[in-house]
Amino acid sequence: MTWKEQVERNWRRVSWPGQEAVALTIGVALEAFDNQSQLRLAGPPGKRDSFSLSYGEYGVRVGVWRMLELFDEYGVKASFSVSGRLAQDWPEAVAAVADAGHDIVGHGWVNDLFLNEADADAERDVITRTLDAIEQATGRRPVGWASPANSSSDRTKQTLVDAGITWSGDDAADDVPYVEKVGDGRLAILPKANLSSNDLIHWVLPANGPEVFRAGFLDTFATGHAEGLAGRPGWADMVLHCHMAGRPAFIPTLRACLDAARKHERVWWTTKDSLAAWTLEQEFNR
Secondary structure: OOHHHHHHHHOOOOOOHHHOOEEEEEEEEEOOOOOOOOOOOOOOOOOOOHHHHHHHHHHHHHHHHHHHHHHHHHOOOOEEEEOHHHHHHOHHHHHHHHHOOOEEEEOOOOOOOOHHHOOHHHHHHHHHHHHHHHHHHHOOOOOEEOOHHHOOOOOHHHHHHHOOOOEEOOOOOOOOOEEEEEOOEEEEEOOOOOOOOEHHHHHHOOOOOHHHHHHHHHHHHHHHHHHHHOOOOEEEEEEEEOOOOOOOOOHHHHHHHHHHHHOOOOEEEOOHHHHHHHHHHHOOEO
16 A cells, blocks of 8 residues: 555544534633642642632633623634632623623633542542533533543543533544543543643643644634645634733734634635534534
């Protein structure tokens, strides 16, 4: 078998509604923290940091409202990953996101408590409490889950299926979604197609400017779109945090990304709930 035949044999192929070339989703984190947010200027990890916590709180006090207005202006829907405690403490904000038509995704109780550091009972409790708090705030229970810092354990998938979750974002092993059998159930896996277009990775952690995010997203989108036109539909996703991307300095970058994507035809502008539902319906297996 030639290498070209190997490529054709091993490249996973999916298809999008209307034979679109590329799917485009927007993930937005609306997070609460116990001790510190992702911005840490002093002190060891895990120690309570009042300034870092205030940086995170910006997301629910300011950032989320700026982003809701921008998404409404562009007529796009996003998938908001929400901490359970934020839904408990700020139910009006989470309800506003849901009322605007965006997905609400379970995102752990707080974003600095990791599932793979908990035992089975504690992990189940975190998932259940998070889903309960979001349902209490919005009137609907999430069907998607993204663990804080992707911190799933070996048992998380089964716990999610038992809790009624239909898709998980805790994976980075592919470019496009697939269905995984979990016990007697099924789970759509939406891999991290956003590692090159995550405001946390490209702005806060390495201390790069927003233009690095722009380049990562536009390059990913362009590659996926070109491959889709050639018969291998792709997926481009961006991840934004309300306490980061919701600040004035990032809005021009977000506008530039959305403007560039809107110039292309054959783009499926969708949400992760809808992408997962399509994946399950089409049985995209690995």
